[in-house]
Amino acid sequence: MKNLNFAIIGCGRISYKHVEGLHENKDVANLVATCDVKVELAEAKAKEYKEKMNDNSLNVGVYEDYKEMLEKEDIDVVTIATESGYHAEIAIYCMNKGKHVIVEKPMAMSIDDANEMIEVAKKNNVKLSVAHQNRFNKPIQKLREAIEDEKLGRIMNGTARILWRRDDNYYKQAPWRGTWDLDGGTLMNQCIHNIDLLQWMVGSEVERVYAECDTYRNPIEAEDFGAIVIRFKNGAIGIVEGSAVVYPKNLEETLSIFGTEGTVVIGGLAVNELKTWRFEGEDEERVKKDLQVEIDSVYGKGHTPLFRDVVDAINEDRKPYVSGEDAIVPLSIILAAYKSRKTGMPVNFPFTNFSSSDMKEK
Incomplete structure:
Protein backbone atom coordinates (compact mmCIF):
# COMPACT_ATOMS: atom_id res chain seq x y z
CA MET A 1 0.00 0.00 0.00
CA LYS A 2 1.81 3.11 -1.18
CA ASN A 3 0.95 6.78 -0.85
CA LEU A 4 -0.38 8.18 -4.09
CA ASN A 5 0.44 11.59 -5.53
CA PHE A 6 -2.59 13.70 -6.44
CA ALA A 7 -3.10 16.81 -8.55
CA ILE A 8 -6.18 19.03 -8.68
CA ILE A 9 -7.30 20.51 -12.00
CA GLY A 10 -9.87 23.28 -11.51
CA CYS A 11 -9.62 25.26 -8.27
CA GLY A 12 -13.01 26.93 -8.04
CA ARG A 13 -16.09 26.48 -5.85
CA ILE A 14 -15.96 22.74 -5.09
CA SER A 15 -12.19 22.32 -4.97
CA TYR A 16 -11.94 22.95 -1.23
CA LYS A 17 -13.62 19.57 -0.79
CA HIS A 18 -10.80 18.00 -2.81
CA VAL A 19 -8.24 19.66 -0.56
CA GLU A 20 -10.20 18.48 2.46
CA GLY A 21 -10.43 14.94 1.11
CA LEU A 22 -6.69 14.76 0.52
CA HIS A 23 -5.83 16.24 3.91
CA GLU A 24 -8.14 13.79 5.69
CA ASN A 25 -6.51 10.93 3.76
CA LYS A 26 -2.97 12.18 4.35
CA ASP A 27 -1.80 8.73 5.39
CA VAL A 28 -2.33 7.45 1.83
CA ALA A 29 -2.46 10.58 -0.38
CA ASN A 30 -0.26 13.60 -1.11
CA LEU A 31 -1.20 16.74 -3.03
CA VAL A 32 1.74 17.54 -5.31
CA ALA A 33 0.22 20.04 -7.77
CA THR A 34 -2.72 22.34 -8.43
CA CYS A 35 -3.83 23.79 -11.74
CA ASP A 36 -6.29 26.43 -12.92
CA VAL A 37 -6.48 28.79 -15.88
CA LYS A 38 -6.71 31.47 -13.19
CA VAL A 39 -3.37 30.69 -11.62
CA GLU A 40 -4.17 32.68 -8.48
CA LEU A 41 -6.87 30.10 -7.69
CA ALA A 42 -4.34 27.29 -8.03
CA GLU A 43 -1.99 29.19 -5.73
CA ALA A 44 -4.77 29.61 -3.17
CA LYS A 45 -5.51 25.86 -3.13
CA ALA A 46 -1.84 24.98 -2.72
CA LYS A 47 -1.66 27.38 0.21
CA GLU A 48 -4.89 25.99 1.69
CA TYR A 49 -3.49 22.46 1.60
CA LYS A 50 -0.22 23.49 3.24
CA GLU A 51 -2.13 25.26 6.00
CA LYS A 52 -4.30 22.21 6.64
CA MET A 53 -1.18 20.06 6.74
CA ASN A 54 0.48 22.64 9.01
CA ASP A 55 3.58 22.49 6.82
CA ASN A 56 4.49 25.46 4.62
CA SER A 57 7.60 23.66 3.39
CA LEU A 58 5.57 21.18 1.32
CA ASN A 59 6.38 21.30 -2.39
CA VAL A 60 3.06 21.78 -4.20
CA GLY A 61 3.52 22.81 -7.84
CA VAL A 62 1.20 25.49 -9.23
CA TYR A 63 0.23 25.48 -12.90
CA GLU A 64 -1.93 27.26 -15.43
CA ASP A 65 -1.68 24.46 -18.04
CA TYR A 66 -2.61 20.94 -16.96
CA LYS A 67 -0.71 19.37 -19.86
CA GLU A 68 2.50 21.05 -18.67
CA MET A 69 1.74 19.89 -15.14
CA LEU A 70 1.41 16.27 -16.24
CA GLU A 71 4.81 16.43 -17.96
CA LYS A 72 6.64 18.00 -15.03
CA GLU A 73 5.12 16.36 -11.95
CA ASP A 74 5.07 12.78 -10.64
CA ILE A 75 1.30 12.26 -10.47
CA ASP A 76 -0.71 9.10 -9.87
CA VAL A 77 -4.23 10.51 -9.62
CA VAL A 78 -5.84 13.63 -11.07
CA THR A 79 -9.00 15.14 -9.62
CA ILE A 80 -10.99 17.30 -12.04
CA ALA A 81 -13.20 20.11 -10.75
CA THR A 82 -13.41 22.39 -13.79
CA GLU A 83 -16.50 23.56 -15.62
CA SER A 84 -18.59 20.49 -16.50
CA GLY A 85 -18.19 20.96 -20.23
CA TYR A 86 -14.43 20.33 -19.97
CA HIS A 87 -14.61 17.18 -17.82
CA ALA A 88 -14.47 14.66 -20.65
CA GLU A 89 -11.68 16.33 -22.63
CA ILE A 90 -9.42 16.69 -19.58
CA ALA A 91 -10.19 13.25 -18.18
CA ILE A 92 -9.50 11.51 -21.49
CA TYR A 93 -6.19 13.36 -21.90
CA CYS A 94 -5.09 12.47 -18.36
CA MET A 95 -6.08 8.81 -18.68
CA ASN A 96 -4.21 8.54 -21.99
CA LYS A 97 -1.18 9.75 -20.02
CA GLY A 98 -1.67 6.84 -17.63
CA LYS A 99 -3.25 8.80 -14.77
CA HIS A 100 -6.14 7.62 -12.62
CA VAL A 101 -9.01 10.10 -12.56
CA ILE A 102 -11.62 11.35 -10.11
CA VAL A 103 -13.99 13.73 -11.90
CA GLU A 104 -16.74 15.87 -10.48
CA LYS A 105 -20.31 15.32 -11.64
CA PRO A 106 -21.55 15.26 -14.33
CA MET A 107 -18.83 13.07 -15.78
CA ALA A 108 -19.55 14.50 -19.25
CA MET A 109 -22.15 16.47 -21.17
CA SER A 110 -22.96 13.77 -23.72
CA ILE A 111 -23.43 10.01 -23.70
CA ASP A 112 -20.77 9.53 -26.38
CA ASP A 113 -18.19 11.42 -24.32
CA ALA A 114 -19.07 9.45 -21.19
CA ASN A 115 -18.74 6.15 -23.05
CA GLU A 116 -15.38 7.25 -24.47
CA MET A 117 -14.14 8.05 -20.95
CA ILE A 118 -15.09 4.55 -19.80
CA GLU A 119 -13.35 2.94 -22.77
CA VAL A 120 -10.18 5.04 -22.40
CA ALA A 121 -9.95 4.04 -18.74
CA LYS A 122 -10.17 0.37 -19.73
CA LYS A 123 -7.66 0.77 -22.56
CA ASN A 124 -5.08 2.39 -20.28
CA ASN A 125 -5.82 0.17 -17.26
CA VAL A 126 -6.52 3.17 -15.03
CA LYS A 127 -9.35 3.85 -12.57
CA LEU A 128 -12.14 6.30 -13.37
CA SER A 129 -14.36 7.46 -10.52
CA VAL A 130 -17.05 10.15 -10.47
CA ALA A 131 -17.73 12.30 -7.42
CA HIS A 132 -21.21 11.13 -6.50
CA GLN A 133 -20.08 11.51 -2.91
CA SER A 297 -22.60 22.44 3.35
CA VAL A 298 -24.65 20.85 0.57
CA TYR A 299 -21.46 19.04 -0.49
CA GLY A 300 -21.62 16.90 2.66
CA LYS A 301 -18.66 14.83 3.85
CA GLY A 302 -18.54 12.20 1.11
CA HIS A 303 -15.43 13.33 -0.75
CA THR A 304 -13.16 11.98 1.99
CA PRO A 305 -14.41 8.35 1.84
CA LEU A 306 -14.72 8.57 -1.96
CA PHE A 307 -11.06 9.59 -2.28
CA ARG A 308 -10.10 6.83 0.14
CA ASP A 309 -12.01 4.29 -1.89
CA VAL A 310 -10.20 5.33 -5.09
CA VAL A 311 -6.81 4.93 -3.40
CA ASP A 312 -7.87 1.49 -2.19
CA ALA A 313 -9.23 0.58 -5.63
CA ILE A 314 -5.89 1.45 -7.21
CA ASN A 315 -3.87 -0.50 -4.65
CA GLU A 316 -6.25 -3.47 -4.74
CA ASP A 317 -6.76 -3.28 -8.53
CA ARG A 318 -10.55 -3.27 -8.35
CA LYS A 319 -13.33 -1.05 -9.64
CA PRO A 320 -14.04 2.12 -7.61
CA TYR A 321 -17.24 2.18 -5.58
CA VAL A 322 -18.56 4.93 -7.92
CA SER A 323 -17.27 4.05 -11.38
CA GLY A 324 -17.79 5.60 -14.78
CA GLU A 325 -20.29 2.85 -15.57
CA ASP A 326 -22.28 3.86 -12.48
CA ALA A 327 -22.19 7.58 -13.26
Missing part, protein backbone atom coordinates in the same frame (compact mmCIF):
# COMPACT_ATOMS: atom_id res chain seq x y z
CA ASN A 134 -23.54 11.32 -1.33
CA ARG A 135 -23.49 7.55 -1.90
CA PHE A 136 -21.16 7.43 1.12
CA ASN A 137 -23.58 9.21 3.52
CA LYS A 138 -24.39 7.00 6.51
CA PRO A 139 -28.20 7.06 6.03
CA ILE A 140 -27.74 6.34 2.31
CA GLN A 141 -25.49 3.39 3.14
CA LYS A 142 -28.07 2.16 5.66
CA LEU A 143 -30.83 2.32 3.03
CA ARG A 144 -28.65 0.59 0.46
CA GLU A 145 -27.95 -2.22 2.93
CA ALA A 146 -31.68 -2.62 3.60
CA ILE A 147 -32.39 -2.84 -0.14
CA GLU A 148 -29.64 -5.39 -0.70
CA ASP A 149 -31.12 -7.43 2.17
CA GLU A 150 -34.54 -7.14 0.44
CA LYS A 151 -36.07 -5.61 3.56
CA LEU A 152 -38.22 -3.16 1.58
CA GLY A 153 -39.89 -5.91 -0.42
CA ARG A 154 -40.75 -4.78 -3.91
CA ILE A 155 -39.79 -1.16 -4.55
CA MET A 156 -42.81 0.53 -6.09
CA ASN A 157 -41.70 4.12 -6.42
CA GLY A 158 -39.21 6.72 -5.30
CA THR A 159 -38.99 10.50 -5.32
CA ALA A 160 -36.06 12.88 -5.47
CA ARG A 161 -36.84 16.47 -4.42
CA ILE A 162 -34.19 19.16 -4.73
CA LEU A 163 -35.75 22.44 -3.70
CA TRP A 164 -32.97 25.01 -3.69
CA ARG A 165 -32.33 28.65 -4.49
CA ARG A 166 -29.65 29.95 -6.83
CA ASP A 167 -29.93 33.69 -7.38
CA ASP A 168 -28.45 36.08 -9.94
CA ASN A 169 -25.23 36.42 -7.96
CA TYR A 170 -24.57 32.69 -8.20
CA TYR A 171 -24.71 32.80 -12.00
CA LYS A 172 -22.82 36.08 -12.27
CA GLN A 173 -19.91 34.65 -10.25
CA ALA A 174 -19.18 32.25 -13.12
CA PRO A 175 -20.74 33.04 -16.52
CA TRP A 176 -20.46 29.40 -17.63
CA ARG A 177 -23.13 28.37 -15.13
CA GLY A 178 -26.49 27.67 -16.70
CA THR A 179 -25.08 27.46 -20.24
CA TRP A 180 -25.89 24.47 -22.41
CA ASP A 181 -22.28 23.91 -23.51
CA LEU A 182 -20.57 23.97 -20.12
CA ASP A 183 -23.17 23.31 -17.43
CA GLY A 184 -26.77 22.54 -18.30
CA GLY A 185 -29.49 23.59 -15.91
CA THR A 186 -30.85 22.65 -12.52
CA LEU A 187 -31.34 18.99 -13.44
CA MET A 188 -27.74 18.55 -14.56
CA ASN A 189 -26.03 20.72 -11.96
CA GLN A 190 -28.05 20.68 -8.75
CA CYS A 191 -30.15 17.51 -9.13
CA ILE A 192 -27.80 14.89 -10.54
CA HIS A 193 -26.70 13.64 -7.10
CA ASN A 194 -30.23 12.84 -5.98
CA ILE A 195 -31.16 11.41 -9.38
CA ASP A 196 -28.17 9.11 -9.01
CA LEU A 197 -29.33 7.98 -5.57
CA LEU A 198 -32.90 7.42 -6.80
CA GLN A 199 -31.91 5.17 -9.69
CA TRP A 200 -29.31 3.37 -7.55
CA MET A 201 -31.91 2.46 -4.93
CA VAL A 202 -34.53 1.39 -7.47
CA GLY A 203 -31.87 -0.89 -8.93
CA SER A 204 -33.29 -1.34 -12.40
CA GLU A 205 -32.53 -0.29 -15.96
CA VAL A 206 -34.56 2.66 -17.24
CA GLU A 207 -37.40 2.01 -19.67
CA ARG A 208 -38.45 5.57 -20.50
CA VAL A 209 -38.28 9.17 -19.33
CA TYR A 210 -40.65 12.12 -19.70
CA ALA A 211 -39.84 15.65 -18.57
CA GLU A 212 -41.21 19.18 -18.33
CA CYS A 213 -38.77 22.05 -17.72
CA ASP A 214 -38.73 25.82 -17.82
CA THR A 215 -36.65 28.87 -16.98
CA TYR A 216 -38.58 31.12 -14.63
CA ARG A 217 -36.39 33.74 -13.02
CA ASN A 218 -32.66 33.18 -13.56
CA PRO A 219 -30.80 34.78 -16.51
CA ILE A 220 -29.56 31.48 -17.96
CA GLU A 221 -29.91 29.43 -21.13
CA ALA A 222 -30.94 26.21 -19.38
CA GLU A 223 -33.76 25.36 -16.96
CA ASP A 224 -34.05 26.58 -13.40
CA PHE A 225 -36.94 24.17 -12.75
CA GLY A 226 -37.40 20.65 -14.03
CA ALA A 227 -39.71 17.70 -13.39
CA ILE A 228 -39.02 14.15 -14.56
CA VAL A 229 -41.06 10.94 -14.51
CA ILE A 230 -38.96 7.79 -14.89
CA ARG A 231 -40.41 4.37 -15.65
CA PHE A 232 -37.97 1.60 -14.73
CA LYS A 233 -37.94 -1.84 -16.34
CA ASN A 234 -38.79 -3.49 -13.02
CA GLY A 235 -42.06 -1.54 -12.98
CA ALA A 236 -41.08 1.11 -10.44
CA ILE A 237 -41.77 4.77 -11.09
CA GLY A 238 -39.37 7.55 -10.14
CA ILE A 239 -40.34 11.20 -9.77
CA VAL A 240 -37.83 14.06 -9.77
CA GLU A 241 -38.65 17.62 -8.73
CA GLY A 242 -35.70 19.95 -9.17
CA SER A 243 -35.79 23.67 -8.49
CA ALA A 244 -33.26 26.48 -8.20
CA VAL A 245 -35.96 29.12 -7.68
CA VAL A 246 -37.34 28.38 -4.20
CA TYR A 247 -38.03 31.59 -2.28
CA PRO A 248 -36.05 32.83 -0.44
CA LYS A 249 -33.43 30.10 0.22
CA ASN A 250 -32.73 26.35 0.04
CA LEU A 251 -35.60 24.31 1.44
CA GLU A 252 -34.70 20.62 1.17
CA GLU A 253 -32.94 17.81 -0.64
CA THR A 254 -34.93 14.65 -0.01
CA LEU A 255 -34.84 11.07 -1.23
CA SER A 256 -37.90 8.91 -0.55
CA ILE A 257 -38.10 5.19 -1.33
CA PHE A 258 -41.35 3.25 -0.98
CA GLY A 259 -41.46 -0.54 -0.89
CA THR A 260 -44.19 -3.05 -0.11
CA GLU A 261 -42.49 -3.79 3.24
CA GLY A 262 -40.83 -0.49 4.15
CA THR A 263 -40.70 3.28 3.78
CA VAL A 264 -37.53 5.37 4.00
CA VAL A 265 -37.11 9.13 3.70
CA ILE A 266 -33.68 10.79 3.87
CA GLY A 267 -33.40 14.58 3.89
CA GLY A 268 -31.28 17.28 5.46
CA LEU A 269 -28.82 19.64 3.85
CA ALA A 270 -27.21 16.96 1.67
CA VAL A 271 -29.40 13.83 2.05
CA ASN A 272 -27.57 13.20 5.30
CA GLU A 273 -30.44 13.07 7.81
CA LEU A 274 -32.73 10.06 8.27
CA LYS A 275 -36.30 11.38 8.49
CA THR A 276 -38.35 8.18 8.21
CA TRP A 277 -37.39 4.54 8.78
CA ARG A 278 -40.47 2.36 8.92
CA PHE A 279 -40.11 -1.40 9.00
CA GLU A 280 -42.06 -3.95 10.97
CA GLY A 281 -40.42 -4.53 14.34
CA GLU A 282 -37.74 -1.82 14.06
CA ASP A 283 -37.18 1.09 16.44
CA GLU A 284 -37.34 4.11 14.13
CA GLU A 285 -36.09 6.64 16.69
CA ARG A 286 -33.09 4.52 17.69
CA VAL A 287 -32.03 4.07 14.06
CA LYS A 288 -32.35 7.82 13.45
CA LYS A 289 -30.22 8.61 16.50
CA ASP A 290 -27.50 6.16 15.48
CA LEU A 291 -27.13 7.82 12.07
CA GLN A 292 -26.92 11.48 13.09
CA VAL A 293 -24.09 13.30 11.30
CA GLU A 294 -23.27 17.01 11.32
CA ILE A 295 -22.32 18.59 7.99
CA ASP A 296 -21.41 22.13 6.97
CA ILE A 328 -23.34 7.30 -16.86
CA VAL A 329 -26.81 6.20 -15.65
CA PRO A 330 -27.94 9.46 -13.97
CA LEU A 331 -26.31 11.39 -16.81
CA SER A 332 -28.38 9.41 -19.34
CA ILE A 333 -31.59 10.09 -17.39
CA ILE A 334 -30.94 13.83 -17.46
CA LEU A 335 -30.00 13.89 -21.14
CA ALA A 336 -33.16 11.90 -21.89
CA ALA A 337 -35.10 14.50 -19.91
CA TYR A 338 -33.57 17.24 -22.04
CA LYS A 339 -34.45 15.37 -25.21
CA SER A 340 -37.99 14.90 -23.91
CA ARG A 341 -38.22 18.61 -23.19
CA LYS A 342 -37.08 19.41 -26.73
CA THR A 343 -39.41 16.94 -28.47
CA GLY A 344 -42.35 17.09 -26.06
CA MET A 345 -42.40 13.29 -26.07
CA PRO A 346 -41.30 10.49 -23.76
CA VAL A 347 -37.84 9.09 -24.55
CA ASN A 348 -37.47 5.31 -24.62
CA PHE A 349 -34.21 3.63 -23.58
CA PRO A 350 -31.75 2.98 -25.03
CA PHE A 351 -31.71 6.18 -27.07
CA THR A 352 -29.18 7.62 -29.50
CA ASN A 353 -26.54 10.00 -28.31
CA PHE A 354 -27.76 13.34 -27.06
CA SER A 355 -25.80 16.19 -25.51
CA SER A 356 -26.65 19.23 -23.46
CA SER A 357 -25.47 21.36 -26.38
CA ASP A 358 -28.21 19.85 -28.56
CA MET A 359 -30.65 22.01 -26.57
CA LYS A 360 -29.28 25.18 -28.12
CA GLU A 361 -31.43 26.96 -30.67
CA LYS A 362 -30.27 26.05 -34.18
